Amino acid sequence: MSKKELELRPGTGPTADDQPVVQVVRVPRMTATWRAIHWFQALAVVVCFITGLYIANPYYSPNPTRIDAATYFMAWNRAIHFYGALVLDVSMFLIAYLYVFSTKHRDITDLRPSPENLTEFKEALLNFVTFNRRKRLDTSKRDPFLAVLFLIFHLIMLTQLLTGFQLYVASYSANISAVGSWWPWLLHFVTDWTLTVFGGNVGVRETHLVTAWIIIAWAVFHIYYEIWRSIMWKEGDIVISFGGYKYVKRSGTKHV
């Protein structure tokens, strides 16, 4: 969508007969891939959180007077937790790739500390904390403030994935795995530094549990922020993740 398309009589330029009009235009914001990543992640986060709470402190049990070997509550919770984690792992790899190599929009460009980006970041932040009504940023695109919010989320997720893998590889017996010794070796190679940073396997576990709550808190804030933006700018931010588009007001001219 370009400015030219906005003009109802393109090509001729404004004349004395043209009148300014405001038009609502549909702006593409999330590709199908990004929306799929978004909803798979949202689902996986919820699934991992619910099953993770159970793994950390099992809050339901079968009737102890009836020994029933078919329940396997913990085994199922762990399995589902790992499947959810797998979705998050794969999606994080995809995101990391799209950050840098996307053919449509490379998120890494929003994080460049250029003067324009810094100004837009400041304006978006001021919008949110001072409730001013001024709009000195381009809300039709992903602004740097949003980009930083998502970067924070991705860094939190990375912490969760690395600590999660460390907890996962800790349970391997003598580094034997069903697919060969390279797999635990790789996990140790990639995640063993977390033991030093977070204070042994106790620290890693505690970090994993705390980070889970931070992710949920971030998600709550994220939903609120999108709703708030939708109300603030009336551009339908909240529907981006469903349809992939948002709707912005564009000024143009109309020939009468």
Place this chain on the structure above:
Amino acid sequence: MEYDRRSLFARALGHTKELRTTEDEALALQRACEARLREVEAMEPLSGLELAPLLTEHKLSRRAFIAWTSAMTAALMLPPLLRPQVAKAATLLNRIPVIWIEGQDCAGNSEAFIRSSGPTVEELLFQTISLEFHETLMAAAGIQAEQRKQQAAQMYKGSYILVIEGGIPLGENGGYCTIGASGQTFVDEVRELSGGAALVLAAGACAFYGGIPASNPNPTDAVGVSSVVSGKPLINIPACPMNPVNFVGTLIHYVLTGSAPALDSLGRPIWAFGNLIHNNCERRAHFDAGEYVQHWGDAGAQNNFCLYKMGCKGPFTYNNCSIVRYNEGTNWPIGVGHGCIGCSQPQFWDTLAYERPMTNASIHAPGLAGWGVESSVDEFGLGLLAVVGVGIVAHAIASAAAGHRARQTEPPAAEVGAASTEDHQDTGGEE
């Protein structure tokens, strides 16, 4: 068609190492061990005690000894082929001089050897090893005892095994723990004796990481051996107390090979500390089934359910007690109905030894430079969510009020006008 699933990907990725020791490797290992055993055998027996007569004297049959050597061979993760060499190594332990010193501890690791119900093979081996110095067990006391220590350290310089039991206090220049008539600090004693040792063994949780004396607030500034001794091969054999099997196994490994066994990142022998207790726990099936003891003595406890909800730290703890147990395999903590307290892990008293799951324990684990409030993970999480929730409500109200004020002061068209005067860049082709 049969195939080994484990090696499919391993082969594809070039990792061709088989997990099983091949017969050739086992035979090569056997030959190497035999050569080493011939060397040790040529050495003079130091203790004057031989294992065979001791076994007869205590009515331990040959069958019992063979059973023990088989178990030890398996525990050391050696091929069964090496059982005779393990038996031979056990009889040659009397060639190795051992100096055993104690610092800030309860002597529980020594007790673990000598206070079994009947003489065990481990206990008899403990008698045959050439124990040159052990404060708790030796007859000498005071100046005579110290002289014996100096004598032994000089006589076997470079060849003795130094066993250190207990934490090492560093506070007040080590003054919290002085040893013997001369009042030498324990930290000095450790430094001095480790200098002439061939191998240093840190026996028990206190020698491993300072143990209970080092628990918060650690008034004596206690540390483990690894913080004091450097430049010497050091093997940590933690747990509270350490399992005699792991101690004897490490000695036998030394006699068999002349070197320390493979160690994990915390300096513990992998053959003993390579697995989580949880992985071989007899109650593991109940863990997977979600069958937990909820209260002491409840129906779950009567049915030997999993102790995870009662704070069992088996899933966090590396040790072989779920396999070898204690006191000649009689029993172990989880077997008698109490959860594991993680005593072979660093700082276990502060971070693991409580009767609740970690997420529900209001104990702040050390590690964040003392930062943090004493709250459980879930309390922290709910608090965080509450803060976010309150923040959201406050923000929403303030934002709505600001919007209301703006609408009252500005004409409705202003918003549109403002938008139309903005000079935005193109948004086409976004993402």
